[in-house]
Amino acid sequence: MEIIADRRTCEGLGMCEAMAHEFFEVGEDGLVQVLEEFPTDEHRDLVDAAVQACPVAALRLRG
Known part of the structure; x- marks a missing residue:
């Protein structure tokens, strides 16, 4: 599994952190x-929950 972050979409709201x-x-x-x-x-499960919590969908998982 790989975490992919789209920093152009990110608004820095910090839900993932x-x-x-x-x-x-x-x-x-x-x-x-x-x-x-x-x-x-x-x-x-932890990472998937954090990815799903991103309000601007700047994160995704591959693999």
Whole structure:
């Protein structure tokens, strides 16, 4: 599984970071930064919930 972030769409609302701070961070530029692009399967539910929580659909999972 790979986390894909569309920084052009991101509005820096931080829902992803609030739900899964191990994988997402809103950087100094106010946009999402993926801290770990390839989370293990044990984290799939956590990461998927954070991706689904993005109000502007700037995140997705591949694989």
